[in-house]
Amino acid sequence: MREGRGWVSDFFLEKAELFLRVMESESMLKRGEETAEAIAPYLEEMGLSGGRLLEVGCGCGRVAIPLAKKGFEVVGVDISPLYIERAKSRSESEGVSECTKFLVADARRMAESLKDLGPFDAILFVWTSVIGYYDEETDLQVLRQARSLAKEGSLLLILDTANQDMIAFFNTYLRSGDYFVDYGDFAVVEHHEYDPTTSRARTRWLFYDKVGRDLRFVDEVEYDVRVYALHELVRLAQEASWELLEAFKSLKHRTPFVPVGPLNAIFKAR
Structure with missing residues (x-):
């Protein structure tokens, strides 16, 4: 198999239509809505009702669009032109094009691509997106760029993510x-x-x-x-000036994180 540096182009560019079928399946669109239903009340409790959000690796907008429907202003970026085209189309058909913006951007260079659109109240990476695609140094740089686009005290949500344990x-x-x-x-x-x-x-x-x-x-x-254990992700985030607030097995139910389960980690900019 190809190492992590080469597969991204195949998966999200050359053969992007394959994974698009998964993202736009009924079950995955529903899962995106459920994810947004968990994120929205959490952000509201943190004083971010109607805040400005950035989703990195947004795909076809299956999480970003439901969040926009809940009153948030959402910017979504993805490396795939096909996914961004579909996200724009779906935002128009679902009546949220005025409070969403979707752009083709490589997360490794997003600080430059999004310099005129920030700062953001919260930055999201959902469903094992971007973090782990390349190598640890690249992941650190991505998290640092996310920090540069965040306000003081903004949140970083890494959700529904596979973990090493x-x-x-x-x-x-x-x-x-x-x-x-x-x-x-x-x-x-x-x-x-x-x-x-x-x-x-x-x-x-x-x-x-x-x-x-x-x-x-x-x-x-x-x-x-590359899958991270929670302590590894915390260390990387700290190096990028993010501090762990809490970690959950389920954000919706606020159940504490356990090693044998999905990882949902919330960080705060410092």
Whole structure:
């Protein structure tokens, strides 16, 4: 498999239409709405009602658009022109184009791309987006650029993110390998691998269209991400001038973070 530096172009540019099908599936759009429903009250409790938000790696806007419907002003950036085109189209059709702005931008250079649009009240990375795509030094630079776009006391939300402890547990004790995910008119077979020497989780996604009772192969793409344990993410964030506020297993239910579960970490700019 290709290392993390090469797969991003394949996944989000050359074969962007494959993952777009996943993001725009009924189940994933619903999941995006549920994520926004968890984020909005949390931000409101933190005094950020109607605040200006930045979502990094926004995809087709499945989280950003529901947040805009809840009264927030949202800027979304993604490296994929196709995803940004779809986000703009969806924001118009759903009546929130005036309070959203979607731009094609590489997160590694977002400070320059967004210098005239900040500062932001909160910055979001949702569903294992961007952080972990490259290497640790790049992740640190991304977090520093996010800090440069934030106000003093702004929040950084890294949500619904795979974490090292969970991935290592499943790889060691459950020997998870292949998964079949049904998205309605198409399906994806996911083959998962984890390398404990690099802490990279690699997934090969094979896409199939449903044809009656049969599956017809469409294409495949690979995903390769560096997964962090909470303490590693906290250390990186601190180096970028973010302090951990709290961590949850579920932001919606405010259940405390546990190692064998999704990671939802909230940081504050200092």
